[in-house]
Amino acid sequence: MYKFGILGCGMIANIHADAVKELENATLCGAADHSPAAAERFAEKHGCHAYASYAEMLADGEIDAVCICTPSGFHAENAIAALEAGKHVVLEKPMALSTADADRIIETCDRTGKLLTVISQLRFAKDIQWVKRLIADGSFGRISLCGLHMKYYRAKEYYSSSPWKGTLKFDGGGALMNQGIHGIDLLEYLVGPIKAACGKIATLCHDIEVEDTAVATVEFESGALGLIEGSTCAYPGFERRIEIHGDEGYVILRETLIEKLMIGGREVSVESLGGKAGTASDPTALGCHNHRMQMENLLAAIEGREKLLVDCREGKKAIRVIESIYHSSAEA
Numbered sequence: 001m002y003k004f005g006i007l008g009c010g011m012i013a014n015i016h017a018d019a020v021k022e023l024e025n026a027t028l029c030g031a032a033d034h035s036p037a038a039a040e041r042f043a044e045k046h047g048c049h050a051y052a053s054y055a056e057m058l059a060d061g062e063i064d065a066v067c068i069c070t071p072s073g074f075h076a077e078n079a080i081a082a083l084e085a086g087k088h089v090v091l092e093k094p095m096a097l098s099t100a101d102a103d104r105i106i107e108t109c110d111r112t113g114k115l116l117t118v119i120s121q122l123r124f125a126k127d128i129q130w131v132k133r134l135i136a137d138g139s140f141g142r143i144s145l146c147g148l149h150m151k152y153y154r155a156k157e158y159y160s161s162s163p164w165k166g167t168l169k170f171d172g173g174g175a176l177m178n179q180g181i182h183g184i185d186l187l188e189y190l191v192g193p194i195k196a197a198c199g200k201i202a203t204l205c206h207d208i209e210v211e212d213t214a215v216a217t218v219e220f221e222s223g224a225l226g227l228i229e230g231s232t233c234a235y236p237g238f239e240r241r242i243e244i245h246g247d248e249g250y251v252i253l254r255e256t257l258i259e260k261l262m263i264g265g266r267e268v269s270v271e272s273l274g275g276k277a278g279t280a281s282d283p284t285a286l287g288c289h290n291h292r293m294q295m296e297n298l299l300a301a302i303e304g305r306e307k308l309l310v311d312c313r314e315g316k317k318a319i320r321v322i323e324s325i326y327h328s329s330a331e332a
């Protein structure tokens with residue numbers, strides 16, 4: 001049985017705890033938070049031990065893997081500490097707030113030989129895996145144009161009720177670095193590698209230090225071109241759409257569900273799976289299924305049965321794209 005610890009006992013930590021509890025070959029041992037009261041509450045709710053500190057959790061030789069669910073600005077230092085302590089790591093997105101910090105994590109992974117997976121749970125969704133196979137098979141012909149349209153809405157309270165959301169130091173970015181990273185990661189995964197990206201960001205509707213609106217263009221190594229729209233001020237919030245077009249077909253994804261599909265010039269009727277609205281307006285509308293699949297992949301990789309789908313080098317790719325957009329926006 002693999003023994004897990006969780007650091008940071010907020011909203012997403014509950015998804016991690018539920019996912020660990022669903023694993024057949026793992027148990028949740030304990031949790032830590034910089035607020036001891038938060039750790040106690042969480043431990044009581046999930047039936048595990050409350051560590052007095054992160055250092056105490058890392059010193060516990062029983063713990064095999066740590067889920068890092070702290071505000072994004074702590075991810076790099078928290079992940080490096082866990083790897084140095086000999087733990088495997090499940091690291092929430094974004095893995096770091098800069099490619100330089102991502103590189104420090106990669107170096108530590110390589111040196112310690114411990115495995116780290118960056119949460120990118122949407123890659124594990126059934127329809128996303130299907131689209132990945134279709135693209136690999138050339139089902140859409142030559143892909144020329146892609147679009148990521150993420151017009152989400154976050155109320156002012158989403159930012160004002162949290163000490164770290166919307167701050168440069170701990171969120172590192174907004175509509176792209178916090179919410180948009182999922183869709184950018186999917187573009188990278190499905191159509192990438194992305195060769196270059198540039199765009200413009202703005203803060204228009206919220207009193208925050210990071211962007212709530214962004215537009216960008218991307219160029220894929222294949223030569224295909226893509227458009228990115230990201231917003232957290234598009235009331236009342238729309239489901240994320242990803243559109244991928246080739247000269248023999250296309251796919252339109254609504255959140256992680258295929259909405260329309262044409263393969264080899266023929267429309268394919270797709271049974272509606274009746275998916276939920278996703279996190280277009282409610283960031284807490286998440287299930288733990290895909291997190292569990294990602295943790296299963298980590299444990300299988302530890303045993304050498306599977307390749308890690310989202311290792312630290314994969315996790316860095318979306319950050320590189322977002323960083324390029326931020327830099328180009330600042331220079332324009």
Ligand SMILES: NC(=O)c1ccc[n+]([C@@H]2O[C@H](COP(=O)([O-])OP(=O)(O)OC[C@H]3O[C@@H](n4cnc5c(N)ncnc54)[C@H](O)[C@@H]3O)[C@@H](O)[C@H]2O)c1
Pocket residue numbers: 007008009010011012013032033034035038069070071072074092093094119121162178283286
């Ligand atoms: N994969 C997803 O779909 C998804 C969804 C939501 C959030 N996230 C990511 O999860 C992370 C946490 O987000 P959240 O919404 O759970 O935040 P949150 O504010 O609800 O929880 C953060 C928790 O971390 C604790 N904390 C803060 N600083 C700490 C420190 N230095 N050491 C230990 N604990 C500390 C806080 O007390 C709080 O309990 C973010 O990086 C976010 O991007 C991912």
